[in-house]
Amino acid sequence: MTTPASWTVSSVRSALQAREISARELAADFLGRIENRNRELNAYLTVSPERAYKQADQIDAAIARGETLPSLAGVPIAIKDVISTRGLRTTCASKMLENYVPPYDATAVERLDRAGAVFLGKTNCDEFAMGGSNENSAYGPVHNPVALDRVPGGSSGGSAAAVAAGLAVAALGTDTGGSIRQPASFCGVAGLMPTYGRVSRYGLVAFASSLDKIGPFATNIADAAAVLSVIAGHDANDSTSADVSVANYPAEAERRVQGLRIGVPEDYFGAGLDSEVKEKVQTGIALLERLGCRRISLQMPHTDYAIAAYYILATAEASSNLARYDGVRYGLRVPGGTLTEMYRNTREGGFGPEVKRRIMLGTYVLSSGYYDAYYLRAQRVRSLIARDFTDAFQKVDAIVTPTAPTPAFRLGEKSADPLQMYLADIYTVTGSLAGVPGISVPCGKTRAGLPVGMQIFAPHFSEGSLFRIARAFESAGGFAI
């Protein structure tokens, strides 16, 4: 029996159908890898052999009966620990929810389950998905599998690291301001933020409801497309999920890119961008041109205001969403003499420093007398940023940029200065605010061997275009440029 280091959705399928391996053996292989490597990576917070084997056995029984297998049958998948899983601890990497066991599956999880995916466990992240380095987890940081002294990015650092290290074939992450794309970039895998509303948020523990999205990580574009095909689509349990038809993403990914107009916003290549990252992404864009894409220079004049608008809006929404952690209905309770004391003690003891900081900032910008100056102004600026994208997409089919201004930084390097950490989100938050889909694909490595990510944006609900460009880039060797 062979167990190749890097399985894909299609290689799992053909191996199962040829009976070269059983779903149970494959699950056992991945659980063994997690056992071996998780101590140094800290990518998983909870491993779920029981649920994995139960599903694997059902797949094996279906194979024995000669049934047609669903699209992700037997594929080992990891789930970020802010996404609810029935009967499986969901901590949000917070002390607040250390022992919280959801009574239901998130819609995205339920759809993966029905498609035959095998859940290996729940991955580490920044507490309540707030952070860009995974250092805000109450259960310790994730280490980047490419360089153990470096961060994997965040907030979905555990999902990115698990896929990069071969501890899952694919993973679900969540992206509010860059939390799928930036860790994908730091760990050298593909990560997709879908259009806002493309994937149901039902069962996703809310951080900033107007910005939160669930999306896939994978080592290759076909796998990312296969996962999105399963989780995308309207859901009556999420009033913000869009009733827009779901394309056949794996088929879209194989379409030719000749003649596509690729916009390159000059504002994304200025001061603050690491010279090696810049060089790699420019080389990546040149490769797209050789593949027949037309490069068009763009101006996106409000880019420089995106971080400020994002941190006002995201923290305002967070301060409201996180009001629910009060020690009454679920999670931690720290006793107090009165109800109010109990609230305060619980929230003081349960939340980590970054979550408290964001609740404070969000409460401040929403408080009486400041609402117009901060929150309302930020919402107006959000319109201007969205308009930059609408205007750009009059002229181009997609926009290509670096994903992050630097490769993965060292653990502890930025954790003392929250503002510096926020500023590193500059290239991802713009698309988040506009609600457009974005993907980060590997685009070579720096001389020190650290992965670089190239980001592609497309108009609302044009994930197919992202896969198409990303797949052409991958086929032409762009990932190892």
Next chain:
Amino acid sequence: MKISREDVLKVAGLAHLGLSPAEVELYREQLDAILTYVDKLKELDTSGVEPMAQVLHAAAGSRGEEKHPELREDVLVPCDVAQPVLAGAPEAKAPFFRVPRVIATGEVESE
């Protein structure tokens, strides 16, 4: 200085967040830096620009229309989750969540 120690304590009170004295000073400094940074939004003229609260309606171009495609039929469906929900509560006595007393003994809250 954008934010004082008193502002920090007031905001912490609004958010029901207990903070240590060291945290109060740390957050004052850090929030001050962040609020100073976000002031750059004032450079933009936003008069006449609609505030954007939601992506989808903007994307669908349906602003101003009376249709609400996001709303589903208001139909009763069984929801039998009380038992598992209460089982996950810090303290419960079915069918209730239990909390500490809201009003101290012998005292009537004036608010």
